[in-house]
Amino acid sequence: MSTRTAPVIPPPVIAGAAAGVQVLLARGGHGTPAARIAAVLLGGASAALALWAESSFRAAQTSVNPLHPEHSSSLVTGGANRYTRNPMYLGMVGALGAHGLWRGSARAMLPAAGAWLWLDRLQIPAEERVLEEKYGGSYRQYQARVRRWI
8 A cells, every 4th residue: 555545635634725715705795695594504414424424434433634534443334424425525515605694695615625635635535545455356346336426
């Protein structure tokens, strides 16, 4: 296995930076009441999804560290991972989308899209390479059964 398996910036830092840029892009902006309701629903669902996934990883006693997927001790395919291979990342992107809705700004959605692109093009492929190397056919079967996002 290669020594550098994933990007060096933790995904929560990317999400936090994207949220900060959202604030700058939508200074003082607030969505309509309907947008705020949608934001609360999306944010709640996103948080629940990420927490469900994290609890599955903890129950399996495996690593949740995205910088070192090689430290995983088991392939988690249950819980939220039955529906998406990346529920924690989906939760992050959903939370950013909810934040953009709350801000009421189409421009505030750009950082959410940027975070999604970073995850989809850099973070996830690096993790997938390690998981395929580590779990072989089991991981390939899981990939064939469950979509990367939704």
